[in-house]
Amino acid sequence: MNTLSLFELNNLVREAISVTLTDEYWVEAELSEVREVRGHCYMELIQKELFGNTPVAKASAKCWKTKWQRLCPKFESVTGQSFKAGLKVLLKVYPDFHEAYGFSWIVTDINPEFTMGDMARKRMEIINRLKMxxxxxxxxxxxxxxxxxxxxxxxxxxxxxxxxxxxxxxxxxxxxxxxxxxxxxxxxxxxxxxxxxxxxxxxxxxxxxxxxxxxxxxxxxxxxxxxxxxxxxxxxxxxxxxxxxxxxxxxxxxxxxxxxxxxxxxxxxxxxxxxxxxxxxxYERVLDAENEILTGIRHRIEMEKARLQRLGEKVPMLFSLFKDRQEARLDRMLNHVSTAIGVRLERENRRLADLSRRMQPAMARRLLCENHRVDLLAQRAKAADPALLLRRGYSMTTLGGKIVRDATALKAGDEIVTRLEKGSVSSIIK
The missing domain is CATH 3.40.50.2300 (Response regulator)
Structure with missing residues (x-):
């Protein structure tokens, strides 16, 4: 069985890639990570599902310092954005496989207009949503x-x-x-x-x-x-x-x-x-309003002054007319009062004369009645005279000047006086 070292295997992969992928390719991707190291730009590319956030493809990419120093300012100038994670970009790349560092895409160009279009689309989506x-x-x-x-x-x-x-x-x-x-x-x-x-x-x-x-x-x-x-x-x-x-x-x-x-x-x-x-x-409007108010006040004051002046000129004439009217009114009232007093005096005089005529017979009758009543009272007083009772054989006993009517009211040692028709007798109770 033939075996290969990892270096030999990776070398075969590098040769295969260099033979089969000889061109440069424009690729659309989203930046998931961007970092600069010693002037080089290292980025992670990602592609997500069409209607979700699940990644369907990932890859590493690099832009060497010499290229990056030219591409970065151009991108930021055109897009008004820094080259950062979250942006969608269109990169021109070629494949690179290193036996020790693995595979990555080497970036040779960046199309800022693509990112501008994506940014404009997102802006329009936000604007439309706000309007909706x-x-x-x-x-x-x-x-x-x-x-x-x-x-x-x-x-x-x-x-x-x-x-x-x-x-x-x-x-x-x-x-x-x-x-x-x-x-x-x-x-x-x-x-x-x-x-x-x-x-x-x-x-x-x-x-x-x-x-x-x-x-x-x-x-x-x-x-x-x-x-x-x-x-x-x-x-x-x-x-x-x-x-x-x-x-x-x-x-x-x-x-x-x-x-x-x-x-x-x-x-x-x-x-x-x-x-x-x-x-x-x-502030100018306030000053204008202040001036308008002051002008209006001054105008109103002048109008009121003129009105008061006209009224002042009419006062003597009006006062004279008022005085004449009041004097005539007072004369009428005086005549009316004088007439009313004369009529009232005449009526009261007649009433007094009538009362005087009726009082004389009444007074005579009243005097006669009172004289008769006085005679009756005199007869009653004479009949009640204690001297008459004493002459009839009655006596009066007093204690301390008061008539004694109840013997039980006396006690031993009290000195009583008994008055008779002729003289009086003093006694001491035992």
Missing amino acids: EGVFDLQKELTLPLFAQRIAVISSENAAGYGDFCRQLGDNPSGLKFYPRLFSAVMQGEEVEKSIVAALDKINIQADDFDVVVIIRGGGATSDMAGFDTLLLAENVANFPLPIITGIGHDRDESILDMVSHMRVKTPTAAAAFLVDHLERV
Whole structure:
């Protein structure tokens, strides 16, 4: 039985591949891993099921330093993306099998237009989904408050753009006051989506404390814009209850985040300038309203002065007319009172005369009756005189000046006085 060493077997494989696969091939694949080592690019390629995530093919690929230094900048310039895992790419490759390192595809060219098309397709899918959900234009329907001074800022804390934004607000020529508050977030790389969504959640908890949200990025490569083209981030921004202004890109770059926001500007300083201009316009409206109110007040004062002057001129005439009317009214009332008093006096005099006529017979009758009653009382008093009783043989006994009517009321030692017709007798009870 003939046996081969592993090196001999691998050498046969290398020769077979070099003989049978002599051409270069364009291959479509998804990048599952990308890493640079000493200027060379090492990547893992993958192909998934059409309607799932199960891999149906895998392979390793390499791009040597000399090629990679030319292909990478071109790819990023055209696509606006860094060459990273998750992208679909079209690579020109040829096979390479090394007895010690195994098989890999050697990349000689990259077609960035293919990736651009795939990225555009994904962007369009996200945009269509947002429109289908009815949230794509929700931010546009919000109204920026007139006095938009309380600003929630989502930015990297150390970014130059954040500093420029704050200086632009603070140094405005009108001296208007703004109150920015930073919610720090990662503004480039794979953490963009998660970080900004977390910042929005924090702002939403205290939404009543702010008038507007500003998402700004101070510079950065065009290739870092991919983090702003995600469905989750777009949905969060579209459904946010406060107006959101974005200043994250360059003049020619418009992310999905820019599309769904309330307003998109180029840079952080442009965002600050917009807010300053907005408040200046409001301030001008306030001044105009103030001037209109003052003008209206002055006009009304002049009208009232003129009216008072006209009334003042009419006062003497009106007072004279009023005086004449009141004097005539008082004369009429005096005549009426005098007549009423005369009639009342005449009526009362007649009543008094009538009463006087009727009082004389009544008084005579009353005197006669009273005299008769006095005579009867005198007769009764005379009949009740104690002297008459004493003359008839009766006596009166007193104790301490009071008549004794009950013998049981007396006790031993009491001194009583018995009055007779003639004289009195004192006695002591034993």
